[in-house]
Amino acid sequence: MTNGKTVPQQLKDVNEAKAFIQQNNVSVIGFFNNQSSDEANIFLQTTETINYLGVAITSEESIFQEYSAKSGDITIYKKFDDGNVTFNGELNVDNLTKFLSTESLPLVVRYSIDTSPRIFSQKDKNVLFLVSQRNDTGEIERVEKEAVEVAQMYRENIIVVSYSMEEDDGENNGILNMLKAEQESSSTMRMVKLDGNGVYKPEPGTVTSSTMKQFVADFMNNKVVEIGD
Structure with a gap:
């Protein structure tokens, strides 16, 4: 955290992404070609106060391919239940906050x-x-x-x-x-x-x-x- 805010880890390659997912019981990755886009800003704003899961962001095409992701995907990776789940609702802070809070807990x-x-x-x-x-x-x-x-x-x-x-x-x-x-x-x-x-x-x-x-x-x-x- 920086000044009490969560700063997402920047994932530069597939090995970093694998290590990030492995070291966290629950983690979320935002996949964005443009990290200054409105969608990326909503992701950053939502996750800056979250301390109960690992947070990362990436624009690396190799990571997109490794995890079958497209730009705009926000995916939770967890070591229980279904393993991972991608946000599919209307993207805003409230909806994303609810998604992260709900899906990061076991069933x-x-x-x-x-x-x-x-x-x-x-x-x-x-x-x-x-x-x-x-x-x-x-x-x-x-x-x-x-x-x-x-x-x-x-x-x-x-x-x-x-x-x-x-x-x-x-x-x-x-x-x-x-x-x-x-x-x-x-x-x-x-x-x-x-x-x-x-x-x-x-x-x-x-x-x-x-x-x-x-x-x-x-x-x-x-x-x-x-x-x-």
Whole structure:
């Protein structure tokens, strides 16, 4: 960063591009023949305040060819889920910011002190918390696997977060208390509205892909009642 702003790395050849992608868990490259164009300026303006992924820019034809890119492409490269994704919406700061924020997170985010700020900063989304029991790695992995399909279906509107009760050790600001899930004895779900902190719960039952889909659909259709204090 320079003066608190992110300055994209200038990629000069294919080896530099490969090294850049390899050294970052998540990275974004802007491909622009003219780095003074309106499109490039939007990319630079959007990424100057981003610190959660590597940022690079290039005008090198050899890199374009290596990654099958054309001028104007903005592509995220990540070491999880689908691997990479290229922005395809109307290019402006708001749309690009949302794209980078959404696509740089895994489909199912494991809650931690590190991921918490990313989760709670996205006020235009809701969060589906999948709460699993302590010391049950098999159950945590089962629930996360079941969640992938619903995470793909609702990616634009919902962040799916896997939360182990093991994390609730006093350092994570009492997430179980926020979710009103302190008394749960098995895996459960909660939906949280980030724009108003409302918390919603489904009917009792096993947490599966099917029950997740039903819960999210009911929530989206205002069929789920908010949990009272």
